[in-house]
Amino acid sequence: MESDAIALAGQQALWTCLLIGGPLLGILLVVGLSVAILQALTQVQEAALAFVPKMLALGLALLFGSSAAIAVMRGFTEGLFDQIVALGGVR
Structure with missing residues (x-):
């Protein structure tokens, strides 16, 4: 029972990281790709x-x-706090 709650909390933590970091990484991917294409077209290789x-x-x-x-x-x-209380963490 407790191991299921821990596994669920870990799954939710990974999903939360994906929800927060995914859009940022997507934006950086698009910007980086467009800059790389621009550098390849103009042959300007400036860091x-x-x-x-x-x-x-x-x-x-x-x-x-x-x-x-x-x-x-x-x-x-x-x-997460609701799950801790449901498991009996607060008396």
């Missing part, structure tokens, strides 16, 4: 040109998506 747009995109994504990420983390935490 800062590959790094700066990704950091700007990540900053904007964190700025506009932080409230959604916090809501996902809060829901996970509340669910």
Whole structure:
């Protein structure tokens, strides 16, 4: 019974990580691919040109998506605390 709850909590933790990190990684993938295509077309191989747009995109994504990420983390935490109470963690 307790091992099932622990496995479920681990599964929910991995799902939460995917929900928070997945969109950020997707945005960085698209920006990195577009910069790489631009560098290949223009034959400009500058390291800062590959790094700066990704950091700007990540900053904007964190700025506009932080409230959604916090809501996902809060829901996970509340669910985890509810599971702990259901198992008899508080008397």
